[in-house]
Amino acid sequence: MIDYYALDGNYLRKAPHDGEEVTWIHLENPTPQEIEAASATYHLPTDYLTAVLDDVETARMEGGQSQPTKRPLLLVLEFPFVTTSASGYLQYNTYPLSLILLPDKKLITVAKHQPPFFEKVLTTPIKENDLIPRVNIFLTLLWELTYSYNRHLEEIDQQVNRLESQIKVATENQSLYQVMDIQKSLVFFEESTTANHEVLKELYDADHLNKLHSYRNHLHDILVETGQSMTTSRIYLKLVSQMTDTFSAIVSNNLNNIMKILTSLTIVLTIPTIIGGLYGMNVKIPLADQDGAFLLITLGILVLCLITVHYLRKKNLL
Numbered sequence: 001m002i003d004y005y006a007l008d009g010n011y012l013r014k015a016p017h018d019g020e021e022v023t024w025i026h027l028e029n030p031t032p033q034e035i036e037a038a039s040a041t042y043h044l045p046t047d048y049l050t051a052v053l054d055d056v057e058t059a060r061m062e063g064g065q066s067q068p069t070k071r072p073l074l075l076v077l078e079f080p081f082v083t084t085s086a087s088g089y090l091q092y093n094t095y096p097l098s099l100i101l102l103p104d105k106k107l108i109t110v111a112k113h114q115p116p117f118f119e120k121v122l123t124t125p126i127k128e129n130d131l132i133p134r135v136n137i138f139l140t141l142l143w144e145l146t147y148s149y150n151r152h153l154e155e156i157d158q159q160v161n162r163l164e165s166q167i168k169v170a171t172e173n174q175s176l177y178q179v180m181d182i183q184k185s186l187v188f189f190e191e192s193t194t195a196n197h198e199v200l201k202e203l204y205d206a207d208h209l210n211k212l213h214s215y216r217n218h219l220h221d222i223l224v225e226t227g228q229s230m231t232t233s234r235i236y237l238k239l240v241s242q243m244t245d246t247f248s249a250i251v252s253n254n255l256n257n258i259m260k261i262l263t264s265l266t267i268v269l270t271i272p273t274i275i276g277g278l279y280g281m282n283v284k285i286p287l288a289d290q291d292g293a294f295l296l297i298t299l300g301i302l303v304l305c306l307i308t309v310h311y312l313r314k315k316n317l318l
Contacts, residue, residue, distance in 0.1 A: 010125035078192035149229035
């Protein structure tokens with residue numbers, strides 16, 4: 001699928017086809033025919049368009065040291081994507097996105113999965129500055145991609161806080177599954193933000209782009225935001241790793257407490273069982289000839305049970 005976008009004032013709007021007014025072209029999970037056509041039309045190497053079809057493609061940059069009027073600039077970055085794990089809980093993966101600055105006035109993006117932050121780009125006005133439209137949209141995409149990590153990290157922090165509130169009563173494996181999914185998400189985030197930061201730093205140091213003051217300032221903000229998400233991912237990953245150990249210990253301890261209570265109750269309930277068994281034998285036993293024997297025996301059982309309960313509580317076994 002190919003979408004064309006043109007600037008209408010400060011907003012991006014869809015265009016029916018490519019034309020002079022089109023500034024941004026997006027290819028989503030393109031077919032071989034669409035890849036071949038785009039490669040021929042915009043004079044691009046095929047691997048510029050096919051790289052992101054591999055979900056494990058890593059971040060990189062090509063053409064950064066060349067003049068933008070002579071060779072297209074390729075930037076492959078990883079963006080966060082919300083999924084559901086096999087255990088049924090929320091999980092975040094990361095997928096690659098290609099951003100290609102053409103020598104003319106167009107920007108091309110390619111992705112196998114629809115980047116969630118695109119909706120934010122399409123509904124938010126593009127800021128006015130001294131940059132040409134394609135570079136302005138390019139930087140807006142970079143900013144929203146980077147900022148989306150921090151938004152998702154806030155969501156992960158809320159999940160972690162909810163899990164912490166449940167930690168006192170945790171006795172089942174569901175909490176561990178949820179922590180495992182969060183931990184997996186943070187591993188993806190840490191690796192992706194680190195790779196993105198390296199590529200963005202390389203882009204920031206490109207000589208021919210440093211001459212643009214607005215570009216340099218905007219990209220500096222993007223680098224700072226990426227560094228923040230990278231650091232936050234590492235901190236959260238360490239905290240969640242510790243939480244996994246804590247959860248395991250608490251679940252084990254809670255189960256031990258339950259078993260301790262059940263064992264103590266078994267001891268208490270054994271008393272009337274033993275006495276009842278003894279008085280059920282067909283032999284001469286004490287109180288056998290007395291009319292109030294049943295009440296006396298029952299009272300004796302209750303007294304013994306109460307004494308046992310008191311002793312177990314005193315020893316913190318019940």
